[in-house]
Amino acid sequence: MTQSLIEHEAPDKPRETITLERMSYGRDAIGRLANGKTVFVEDGVPEDRVELEITNEKASFARARIAQIIEPSPDRVLSPCIYAGVCGGCSWQNLSYDLQLRAKRENVIAALTRTAHFDKEVAQLIVAPVIGSPDEWGYRNKLELGVTQDSHAKLLLGMYGDASHDLVPIASCKLAHKKIQNTPKSLQGALRFLQGTQDLGLFRVGVRHSNRTGECEVALWTRPGAFPRAAVVKTLSSALGCSSIVRVIAEEGKARKVKHVECLAGKGFWTEKMAGARFAISAPSFFQVNTAQAEQLVRSAVNALGGTFEGETPRGLSGMLIGDLYAGAGTFSVQLARAGADVIAVESAGSSVRDMRRNADINNVDIEVIGGDAARELPELGGLDALIVDPPRAGLADGVVESIAAAHPQKVVYVSCDPQTWARDVARFEHEGYRLTSVQPVDLFPQTYHVEVVSAFERI
Numbered sequence: 001m002t003q004s005l006i007e008h009e010a011p012d013k014p015r016e017t018i019t020l021e022r023m024s025y026g027r028d029a030i031g032r033l034a035n036g037k038t039v040f041v042e043d044g045v046p047e048d049r050v051e052l053e054i055t056n057e058k059a060s061f062a063r064a065r066i067a068q069i070i071e072p073s074p075d076r077v078l079s080p081c082i083y084a085g086v087c088g089g090c091s092w093q094n095l096s097y098d099l100q101l102r103a104k105r106e107n108v109i110a111a112l113t114r115t116a117h118f119d120k121e122v123a124q125l126i127v128a129p130v131i132g133s134p135d136e137w138g139y140r141n142k143l144e145l146g147v148t149q150d151s152h153a154k155l156l157l158g159m160y161g162d163a164s165h166d167l168v169p170i171a172s173c174k175l176a177h178k179k180i181q182n183t184p185k186s187l188q189g190a191l192r193f194l195q196g197t198q199d200l201g202l203f204r205v206g207v208r209h210s211n212r213t214g215e216c217e218v219a220l221w222t223r224p225g226a227f228p229r230a231a232v233v234k235t236l237s238s239a240l241g242c243s244s245i246v247r248v249i250a251e252e253g254k255a256r257k258v259k260h261v262e263c264l265a266g267k268g269f270w271t272e273k274m275a276g277a278r279f280a281i282s283a284p285s286f287f288q289v290n291t292a293q294a295e296q297l298v299r300s301a302v303n304a305l306g307g308t309f310e311g312e313t314p315r316g317l318s319g320m321l322i323g324d325l326y327a328g329a330g331t332f333s334v335q336l337a338r339a340g341a342d343v344i345a346v347e348s349a350g351s352s353v354r355d356m357r358r359n360a361d362i363n364n365v366d367i368e369v370i371g372g373d374a375a376r377e378l379p380e381l382g383g384l385d386a387l388i389v390d391p392p393r394a395g396l397a398d399g400v401v402e403s404i405a406a407a408h409p410q411k412v413v414y415v416s417c418d419p420q421t422w423a424r425d426v427a428r429f430e431h432e433g434y435r436l437t438s439v440q441p442v443d444l445f446p447q448t449y450h451v452e453v454v455s456a457f458e459r460i
Helices: 095-114 120-126 181-196 229-240 289-305 335-337 350-362 374-380 400-407 419-431
Strands: 016-020 028-032 039-042 049-057 061-071 141-149 157-161 168-169 202-209 216-222 244-250 258-266 270-274 277-281 308-310 313-315 321-327 342-347 367-371 387-389 411-416 433-440 454-457
Touching: 016 061, 039 049, 039 216, 095 120, 095 419, 095 433, 120 433, 141 168, 141 181, 157 335, 181 202, 181 229, 229 244, 229 258, 258 350, 270 289, 277 335, 277 350, 289 308, 289 335, 289 411, 289 433, 289 454, 308 367, 321 335, 321 374, 335 342, 335 350, 335 367, 335 454, 342 350, 342 374, 350 367, 374 400, 387 400, 400 419, 411 419, 419 433, 419 454
Parallel strands: 039 061, 216 244, 321 342, 321 387, 342 367, 387 411
Antiparallel strands: 016 049, 028 039, 049 061, 141 157, 141 202, 157 168, 202 216, 244 258, 270 277, 308 313, 411 454, 433 454
16 A cells, blocks of 8 residues: 555656665665666655656666656555654655565665675675564654744744754654653643743753653753743643653754753653663663664674573673773663673763763672773773674774774674664774674664664674
8 A cells, every 4th residue: 555646747857667676775765767777766665666757867876756656566555654754754654564674684785795895695694684673663762852933933843854954843753652652742832831932942852751660751952041940840740740851951053062961850860671771861861762672782782792691681791801882871881791791881971971880880780981982992991802882873983993903802793873884894894804793683763764783793
């Protein structure tokens, strides 16, 4: 099924009928025109038979949109979301979930072959099937909402459109836990009431909820300035019944440099249970948005290092000295220490460093926490048996792979949220004398093209 048999009238642009073949690492499906050019088709699904309207043609590729779906793919599905095609969050929601998992594995394999120059048959053997999410919808423990105003200066909350800076107002989000799916509408009403004629300096709102602890925290990201603290607590507590309300005073913009976090009500942090451990997370700190699948990341990483999980108890790493770079709030460090390893964790974000120390205490484990830049601190870590790295989307900075090789860990586990930058770094590791031994993709983000990868390297 499809949401509609798409048809656009555009007689001035060339048209062509083709069958789409596969998904890109993005929102587009890929096919091939009669002249042999690769064509990227927005909102397409592999095996769709479509009439295309060519919108942009280059020397080696073209872009097109669907003028008409002649025969829909058997994997084309009807999305339950009323914002499908408008909000930028879920560009694969017209694909069956089985196809999403297959396409994500294919994209990891394609990154290995094209960027790391692996033989395709070798890549096929080394990349395991994707571990799918138990929940295809309603899996997110966090919503991040942008803030703007309408033409009447009324506050609006929403999501940013795909590849744009335009805010799409939304009343609900079906990716979020059921208990917070409708919070955009509730929050918008409460914040409009609070704002009145006063500028709250608000530019972002975060909502975190745990199905396991029942806790819900609202984080209001604001510019410095006067703020009606008592009124905010009274109104939001009444509207949402949240267990914690915080104000994050920060600079607006992509960097979001945090100046201060104020606890307005409750504990001032949010707690979650994951893989037998408990985590306390401050509003500025990173934590994976799909808790069940974060457990799969942790289990995969422990297994790759030679350990095991018995139920919710990690074991088998006793006597190992393991470094954890880009350690965040301790997602991996806590579990490695629970499995018996001596752990040295490096993290640059101040809020995450504080959270990691607190999480070590909560879980009764010892972690040597170093607040600093991973590349700068790596040479000082000493003789490591193994190393785990979980860098941001940009991957490892120039020179970091060489520094890792100079430290001589026998095993390296690389957790990545971007197959392209990961594959670039795979090639660097192979050049420095490490062999890629396993690749486990994990789907933390159903209905999107994003995929996490847990990969293991051994020193040759």
